[in-house]
Amino acid sequence: MGTFIIQPHTRLQEWVAEENGYFADEGLDYVFRHSNDKSRNPSVNSTEGAPSEGKRGAFESMEAGRTCDVSSACHWAVGMAASARHGRMWGNAYSVTPSGIWVPPESPITEPGQLAGMPVAVGYHSGSHFSALQALEALLGPEHVELQFMGSPLDRMQLLLDRRVQAGNVFGTHSYVLEQQGFRKVVDTSFMIGFLVQDTATDEDAAKYFRALQHAQRDIDVEPERYKHYLLNELPERYHAMLDIRRCGIGERIVFEPYTVEVFERTHRWMLLHDLFTAHQAGSLSYEAAVVR
Secondary structure, three states: OOOEEEOOOOOOHHHHHHHOOHHHHOOOOEEEOOOOOOOOOOOOOOOOOOOOOOOOOHHHHHHHOOOOOEEEEEHHHHHHHHHOOOOEEEOOOEEEEOEEEEEOOOOOOOOHHHHOOOEEEEOOOOHHHHHHHHHHHHHHOHHHOEEEEOOOHHHHHHHHHOOOOOOEEEEOHHHHHHHHOOOEEEEEOOEEEEEEEOOOOOHHHHHHHHHHHHHHHHHHHHOHHHOHHHHHHHOOHHHHHHOOHHHOOOOOEEEOOOOOHHHHHHHHHHHHHOOOOOOOOOOOOOHHHHEEO
16 A cells, blocks of 8 residues: 555654664565654743643544554544544554653642642643543542643643643653653653554554564663663754753553453543543444454
């Protein structure tokens, strides 16, 4: 169906697979495309104070169509996108990413209960949205959870650095920046990430892609220090001086286990129970129709 388009997703695995030739070893006809422009700025820079909320996130980008053959987002959004016919969810792997609700070092907030009624910056219809809701409901009760939708992880990182929001849910490389700048994690919100396979990709090519990532994951597990420099590729250059890669973890880790029908259905029920998507957006395809197994 044409050349397979690979695009890194704020993690190490694609970079390592490319460096070590694993995509080529699998016989994949591909192009490696990095979409991040290191000179770009966060979209919030020109605003004084907290910007207006933006209700567009990972789900909406999948709804509009992604620019690579396999893309990633939180498993909530990927599952809903697949059930709404915006691609198919890969059912033979998922990943887990460390994430947390961060506050500035000088903040009086030191424990989760103090977040009751306080706006927490998250990304709309994205992992930071759903993971914050899931974690805070269990800790505070639903009536005390208040979320504000503040763009991408880069946007929320910059808003926190500027002290323009009081708390924010941030994951991945951006959370390592906050940690090294003295920010405090008040709640852990680690979450699962799913993979969306576009209709432009064959199941055979997708399987080759994931076999290459599995080789890369082994390399990262064995010798993480060799590869953590790739975390800098996920940050505009202006932030590089804020991040000492020697102190970082590996971020997202891919788990090569089935994403089961039980997890798919339970996650879908949770989203419907919380009325998180409009009737137009919510999908109805079954696991058997929405997931590549």
